[in-house]
Amino acid sequence: MQQRKNNTTAKSRTHAKNDPAAMQALLVGMTLLFFAGFIFMPLWLVFLQALGKGWQPYIDAIREPVALEALRLTLLTAAIVVPVNAVFGVTAAWAISKFSFKGKTLLVSLLDLPFAVSPVIAGLIFVLLLGSRTPLGSWLGDHGIKIIFATPGIVIATLFITFPFVARELIPLMEAQGRVEEEAAISLGAGGWRLFRMITLPNIGWGLIYGMVLCTARSIGEFGAVSVVSGHIRGMTNTIPLHVEILYSEYNYTASFAVASILVFLALVTIGVKTALEQRLEGSHNTRH
Amino acid sequence: MSIDIRNITKSFPGYTALDDISLKVATGELVALLGPSGCGKTTLLRIIAGLETADTGSIILENRDTTHLPARSKNVGFVFQHYALFRRLNVFDNVAFGLTVKPASERPSKQEIRDRVMHLLKLVQMDWAAKRYPSQLSGGQRQRIALARALAVNPKVLLLDEPFSALDARVRLELRRWLRKLHDEIHVTSIFVTHDQEEALGPTGSW
Numbered sequence: 001m002q003q004r005k006n007n008t009t010a011k012s013r014t015h016a017k018n019d020p021a022a023m024q025a026l027l028v029g030m031t032l033l034f035f036a037g038f039i040f041m042p043l044w045l046v047f048l049q050a051l052g053k054g055w056q057p058y059i060d061a062i063r064e065p066v067a068l069e070a071l072r073l074t075l076l077t078a079a080i081v082v083p084v085n086a087v088f089g090v091t092a093a094w095a096i097s098k099f100s101f102k103g104k105t106l107l108v109s110l111l112d113l114p115f116a117v118s119p120v121i122a123g124l125i126f127v128l129l130l131g132s133r134t135p136l137g138s139w140l141g142d143h144g145i146k147i148i149f150a151t152p153g154i155v156i157a158t159l160f161i162t163f164p165f166v167a168r169e170l171i172p173l174m175e176a177q178g179r180v181e182e183e184a185a186i187s188l189g190a191g192g193w194r195l196f197r198m199i200t201l202p203n204i205g206w207g208l209i210y211g212m213v214l215c216t217a218r219s220i221g222e223f224g225a226v227s228v229v230s231g232h233i234r235g236m237t238n239t240i241p242l243h244v245e246i247l248y249s250e251y252n253y254t255a256s257f258a259v260a261s262i263l264v265f266l267a268l269v270t271i272g273v274k275t276a277l278e279q280r281l282e283g284s285h286n287t288r289h
Numbered sequence: 290m291s292i293d294i295r296n297i298t299k300s301f302p303g304y305t306a307l308d309d310i311s312l313k314v315a316t317g318e319l320v321a322l323l324g325p326s327g328c329g330k331t332t333l334l335r336i337i338a339g340l341e342t343a344d345t346g347s348i349i350l351e352n353r354d355t356t357h358l359p360a361r362s363k364n365v366g367f368v369f370q371h372y373a374l375f376r377r378l379n380v381f382d383n384v385a386f387g388l389t390v391k392p393a394s395e396r397p398s399k400q401e402i403r404d405r406v407m408h409l410l411k412l413v414q415m416d417w418a419a420k421r422y423p424s425q426l427s428g429g430q431r432q433r434i435a436l437a438r439a440l441a442v443n444p445k446v447l448l449l450d451e452p453f454s455a456l457d458a459r460v461r462l463e464l465r466r467w468l469r470k471l472h473d474e475i476h477v478t479s480i481f482v483t484h485d486q487e488e489a490l491g492p493t494g495s496w
Contacts, residue, residue, distance in 0.1 A: 180369055180371065180373040181373055181374075181375055181376070183340050183360075183367075183369070183373065184367065184369060184373040184374075184375070184435075184438075185375070185386065185390075186340070186360045186361050187338050187339075187340065187360055187361070187363070187365060187366070187367040187439075188361075188386055188387035188390065188438070188439075188441075188442060189361045189362070189364070189387055189390055189391060189442060190361060190386070190390040191361060191390070194390050198375075198378075198386070198390070199375055199377075202377035202378075203376065203377055205377075
């Protein structure tokens with residue numbers, strides 16, 4: 001979205017052609033300087049630090065069982081959170097964009113809550129709700145279910161943090177498309193599931209995948225909320241971002257940056273997928289009448 | 290298939306769209322509902338199709354009360370003002386949709402579906418466009434596809450909601466004449482909504 005907006009402003013600027021060459025050079029220079037200072041340099045430093053002592057310590061840090069366990073937990077969390085939030089997001093977007101009901105405005109505002117609340121607070125909410133000293137938490141504990149300081153807590157906190165992504169992406173798309181294709185399908189005899197699979201889902205397809213990519217990126221990188229509910233038990237409840245922080249606070253810089261480079265790598269893959277999808281999405285927007 | 294509309298009332302928050310409306314359409318007729326925008330014509334059509342529910346009253350199609358049938362079981366063909374073609378399906382699949390979503394026991398074979406769709410596309414003079422997508426067609430062409438799609442399931446009645454209002458004058462006239470001719474051929478009971486007086490007299494009466 002952001003990128004698309006920037007493209008159009010850049011286009012109108014070249015169309016205007018009012019800027020003298022010096023101004024243009026200054027603007028381009030400033031942009032490049034900013035990119036160099038705030039994006040390329042940090043990325044470069046991550047890899048520089050990670051590989052500072054050569055390849056062997058880098059590989060050792062990544063292959064360490066605790067690091068692998070953190071990677072496993074991070075990917076497991078994303079693998080649960082993304083599909084759940086995709087289903088939730090489609091449901092919420094469908095309800096909000098295609099039906100009118102009481103409390104809709106409130107629901108739309110609440111959808112932004114995870115973005116508005118600090119992730120640390122979000123984590124604390126779940127500790128206060130499900131921690132072992134709370135009624136609900138102790139009841140669950142008596143039945144052998146541990147949520148806080150265990151994997152379920154990490155999944156729940158990440159679910160909360162990332163739930164708006166898919167719905168936010170789909171609501172404007174579905175509102176623009178309206179209900180008319182669904183109505184046509186119903187009048188032709190299509191039942192709920194066929195209607196969804198043959199009409200609604202293809203119409204929102206790329207938007208849904210784009211929302212899921214954003215959701216994946218955030219669930220892999222989430223630190224604050226997960227940090228509160230995880231308890232930082234090594235090899236048990238550590239995700240990659242938490243593991244990076246632990247290694248760093250132990251002055252183990254090489255290992256810390258080596259593990260961080262996995263996150264950078266995952267982020268680059270996500271951006272690559274996102275860019276590819278944006279182009280597809282733009283194409284499908286254009287074919288819309 | 291006759292249409293018998295009995296004492297239909299429908300209110301939306303703030304206003305009453307339909308107040309005790311009754312109307313009978315005999316089998317094979319083509320009737321126009323004429324009136325200014327916002328007078329409830331579309332609402333009535335949507336109630337017949339089951340896309341909207343009436344507060345009171347009933348809809349009888351050929352001696353059968355269909356008031357409380359779900360929209361997908363009514364077997365009513367609906368042509369929308371803005372075509373409502375499925376943008377992700379090509380023209381062939383759009384027209385075939387109503388046949389392919391039938392339960393397996395009632396669904397015609399692939400070959401039968403193909404024959405029926407191609408027959409309908411010929412009928413609306415669009416057989417050359419089977420592989421095109423809706424976005425590649427003009428408004429008039431889209432509306433003819435929408436009509437073919439509605440006819441594919443052999444609807445008992447055909448409801449057309451301002452079908453030509455989004456088209457330019459020349460295409461509108463051409464399509465109107467064409468609809469008249471089509472109706473003479475297939476004789477499906479039809480209700481046609483418009484706010485254009487000339488159009489109302491056009492397809493239903495004679496030129």
